[in-house]
Amino acid sequence: MFVKPIPLHQAALIEMEPIQDSRGFFARSFCKKTLADHGISFDVVQSNMAFNHSKATLRGMHFQLPPYCEDKIVSCFQGSIYDVIIDLNRQSPTFGKWFGITLSQENRLSLYVPKGFAHGYLTLTDHAAIHYMVSEYYSPSHESGVRFDDEVFGIDWPVKDDLIISEKDRKWKNFDLGRDGIIF
Numbered sequence: 001m002f003v004k005p006i007p008l009h010q011a012a013l014i015e016m017e018p019i020q021d022s023r024g025f026f027a028r029s030f031c032k033k034t035l036a037d038h039g040i041s042f043d044v045v046q047s048n049m050a051f052n053h054s055k056a057t058l059r060g061m062h063f064q065l066p067p068y069c070e071d072k073i074v075s076c077f078q079g080s081i082y083d084v085i086i087d088l089n090r091q092s093p094t095f096g097k098w099f100g101i102t103l104s105q106e107n108r109l110s111l112y113v114p115k116g117f118a119h120g121y122l123t124l125t126d127h128a129a130i131h132y133m134v135s136e137y138y139s140p141s142h143e144s145g146v147r148f149d150d151e152v153f154g155i156d157w158p159v160k161d162d163l164i165i166s167e168k169d170r171k172w173k174n175f176d177l178g179r180d181g182i183i184f
């Protein structure tokens with residue numbers, strides 16, 4: 001398992017190292033020690049999955065407010081998604097910046113999403129199945145989000161039309177870079 005930096009402060013890409021044989025492959029998908037060797041302290045408290053019927057389904061951009069901020073490790077084990085994070089940590093050198101990458105059944109990449117980041121994804125195939133581990137318990141009263149199409153971030157989604165998206169996710173308020181953000 002390889003842990004590689006990405007342009008956003010403290011976030012990282014995790015690449016599996018499959019060991020192939022005639023049956024298929026084996027790969028480690030999570031290793032607390034390897035992450036710690038890269039400065040990432042991650043305690044899993046919940047492991048979640050989500051299934052999406054159709055391509056062009058967009059979920060996000062979500063985070064939990066203090067004291068329920070959470071780290072996530074997101075993977076796509078069926079189909080593919082365009083996974084996006086935004087650094088909303090006011091004390092980060094990359095505050096306000098976004099990063100996107102395709103996670104798929106084929107490339108077996110995972111994204112490490114630190115506390116203080118918003119996370120969301122767009123399905124690129126039908127039947128996309130997502131798995132993510134989180135370091136904090138789900139707290140509905142601490143759920144928050146920013147809009148996927150907020151111009152202040154300017155995320156360049158690979159699909160723009162006919163998106164399937166919940167009412168909740170269409171209605172997150174505009175983000176103000178001078179005022180909003182997470183401090184924890």
Ligand SMILES: Cc1cn([C@H]2C[C@H](O)[C@@H](COP(=O)(O)OP(=O)(O)O[C@H]3O[C@@H](C)C(=O)[C@@H](O)[C@H]3O)O2)c(=O)[nH]c1=O
Nearest residue numbers: 048050059060061062063072119120121138139166168
């Ligand atoms: C996230 C979550 C939701 N739920 C419930 C609430 C609701 O009834 C139903 C669906 O919730 P949502 O619409 O928020 O599901 P979803 O849009 O898939 O939410 C997820 O989106 C991605 C982008 C993330 O980053 C995740 O952390 C999470 O916020 O599941 C839980 O019971 N536990 C959980 O941990």
